[in-house]
Amino acid sequence: MSIFVDDDTRVVVQGITGGEGKFHAGQMIEYGTNVVAGAVPGKGGQEVAGVPVYDTVDEAVEEEDADASVVFVPPAFAGDAIFEALDTDLDLAVAITEGIPTQDMAKVNKRLSEVDTRLLGPNCPGIITPGEAKLGILPGNIFADGNVGLVSRSGTLTYQVVDNLTERGIGQTTAIGIGGDPIIGTSFIDALEAFEADSETDAVVMCGEIGGEDEEQAARFIGEHMDTPVAGFIAGRTAPPGKRMGHAGAIVSGSGTGTAQSKIDALNDAGVPVGDTPEEVADHVEDFL
Amino acid sequence: MKLHEHQAKTIFADAGIPVPDSRLATTVDEALDAVDEIGYPAAIKAQVHVGGRGKAGGIKIATDREEAEQYAEEILGMDLKGYTVDSVLVEAGVDFVDELYVGVTMDRGAGEPVLMVSTEGGVNIEEVAEENPDAIAREHVDPAFGLHPYQARKVVYEAGVDADVALDVASILSTLYDLYEANDASEIEVNPVMITGDRDVVAADAVMNIDEDALFRQPDLAEMAEASYEDDLERKAGEYGFDYVRLSGNVGIIGNGAGLVMTTLDLVDYYGGKPANFLDIGGGAKAERVTKALDMVFSDPNVDSVVFNIFGGITRGDEVAKGINEALAEFDEIPKPVVVRLAGTNAEEGMEILNTDLIEVEETLEAAVQRAVKNAEEVTQ
Numbered sequence: 222m223s224i225f226v227d228d229d230t231r232v233v234v235q236g237i238t239g240g241e242g243k244f245h246a247g248q249m250i251e252y253g254t255n256v257v258a259g260a261v262p263g264k265g266g267q268e269v270a271g272v273p274v275y276d277t278v279d280e281a282v283e284e285e286d287a288d289a290s291v292v293f294v295p296p297a298f299a300g301d302a303i304f305e306a307l308d309t310d311l312d313l314a315v316a317i318t319e320g321i322p323t324q325d326m327a328k329v330n331k332r333l334s335e336v337d338t339r340l341l342g343p344n345c346p347g348i349i350t351p352g353e354a355k356l357g358i359l360p361g362n363i364f365a366d367g368n369v370g371l372v373s374r375s376g377t378l379t380y381q382v383v384d385n386l387t388e389r390g391i392g393q394t395t396a397i398g399i400g401g402d403p404i405i406g407t408s409f410i411d412a413l414e415a416f417e418a419d420s421e422t423d424a425v426v427m428c429g430e431i432g433g434e435d436e437e438q439a440a441r442f443i444g445e446h447m448d449t450p451v452a453g454f455i456a457g458r459t460a461p462p463g464k465r466m467g468h469a470g471a472i473v474s475g476s477g478t479g480t481a482q483s484k485i486d487a488l489n490d491a492g493v494p495v496g497d498t499p500e501e502v503a504d505h506v507e508d509f510l
Numbered sequence: 511m512k513l514h515e516h517q518a519k520t521i522f523a524d525a526g527i528p529v530p531d532s533r534l535a536t537t538v539d540e541a542l543d544a545v546d547e548i549g550y551p552a553a554i555k556a557q558v559h560v561g562g563r564g565k566a567g568g569i570k571i572a573t574d575r576e577e578a579e580q581y582a583e584e585i586l587g588m589d590l591k592g593y594t595v596d597s598v599l600v601e602a603g604v605d606f607v608d609e610l611y612v613g614v615t616m617d618r619g620a621g622e623p624v625l626m627v628s629t630e631g632g633v634n635i636e637e638v639a640e641e642n643p644d645a646i647a648r649e650h651v652d653p654a655f656g657l658h659p660y661q662a663r664k665v666v667y668e669a670g671v672d673a674d675v676a677l678d679v680a681s682i683l684s685t686l687y688d689l690y691e692a693n694d695a696s697e698i699e700v701n702p703v704m705i706t707g708d709r710d711v712v713a714a715d716a717v718m719n720i721d722e723d724a725l726f727r728q729p730d731l732a733e734m735a736e737a738s739y740e741d742d743l744e745r746k747a748g749e750y751g752f753d754y755v756r757l758s759g760n761v762g763i764i765g766n767g768a769g770l771v772m773t774t775l776d777l778v779d780y781y782g783g784k785p786a787n788f789l790d791i792g793g794g795a796k797a798e799r800v801t802k803a804l805d806m807v808f809s810d811p812n813v814d815s816v817v818f819n820i821f822g823g824i825t826r827g828d829e830v831a832k833g834i835n836e837a838l839a840e841f842d843e844i845p846k847p848v849v850v851r852l853a854g855t856n857a858e859e860g861m862e863i864l865n866t867d868l869i870e871v872e873e874t875l876e877a878a879v880q881r882a883v884k885n886a887e888e889v890t891q
Contacts, residue, residue: 346824377771403616
């Protein structure tokens, strides 16, 4: 079992004619994902990575029966591309693009509340159900099919923790990158709720980082609503207050919330062990299984 | 990206927000010319990108020419929280009876812009927010519809602003929201809005931060971007376009992706070392960028050892390896020991082409960090 994507998922790649779109469409197909179409305005009729390209997402959905989209569109046009995906009534849109203006995302966020489409990201590595489907840029070879769910705000940290799990034979049901931006679609809580409901997910790993209060809210959700055990990791313990550490969201205001310690404390209070290293996270997961 | 007070005030004034008469000066003579035109009292205000300028001695009120000269001499060239003051705003003093705070920012939790008004203006509003959050009235704005004028009035009344100036304050707030939207601001605030004895409202300060991701559609603001770096390394990082933060330790850290780089920092600390920097080469980095990253870290005199941690997703291991090789080709001997850990997309291809004559390679993150910490210890011993 898995959450959000499986081998029935039919994917349209928005921005498939660009460098990243083309490369990763190829990688997704190689992984076994049902990439059925591309959508790029003005490029309808072409073929990229062996799939037909349409001018609009609407057309791609109509002709190829797509139900999910991956957005590889440059930041200036990505907000618009996400709107197009939402207006086409897809089940899932995954926005890989980094650097979308925050006010664009605020408008997207508003529309999200009015549609049934689930948005992952932006500024995320995507989602993978090992052996079935990969939507995004995650390196497929490090994942293995199994019974642990993973949700993370950071792409590369996801890879690191998955690597530690797979190394010792612990596979994953689904791994999800939710993105590091201040405004994102799917939250930790959305993903945790889905993992809790998934009968095949026996344990969950949640990777957070400094900035914002999403981890604290997720901790409360875990404490109140989850029976599936969760292990945590928080990046940015050594980050100095007030400095922006890469991600738009990864900044500690210095006012007590949003720090690594406040997140670790909240998780511990909810019964979630937090590893000091990615290796220790894998230890905790091993203890659960 | 932060705008200077004088830049923000020009934008405010153009939009019709009342601001005091002012001139920008970069020398004491210019400052004196400015006060001669403006009259007394006049505020001499350091134009640097730091908060709390007043408390730090960066804002002084001159009541005569002698004081103006003295303050201009003191403030121009002074070091304010690590930044050198090279210009001052000379501004007509406002005779006020009351001070308010008004601001617009993005509430990331709600995913919506929020208006904020407090009658406890003129002081550190962050302290008010923490100690007495109820003293700040808030109103969320639907980003799709934009601000309805009634919302600005509502939050101003809620804050308890005096009735005879409430509509004028609401009007300033409405204009601020328009500016927030039109300029892709991430934060825009006035602290304080001064209320004079004649019941006029004046924006006595102006804070405007712009979303850097939106500068592509804000060419005029992009031109105002003024790099303010604490040292040459940060300047170099700015030119190279890296996310870089200098820290106090001696283990140089390069990686891809904020979360993984932060984790690498945390592990250096965990294994007893001290991180010298945070350097994220970003997603999809090509060889040239990798070369620049190594150049950056090598040119930090505090760095005794380097750990290069790449987990490729969108970044490809062979590109990274090429960049490392190109950087190494410049040296007969590497200035500081480098440990490389390469995993993920095209990592195997990368490992095959990586020139390991001059560097050390570790397979796991933990091993790479431990080795880099040990290397740094050996240098300092």
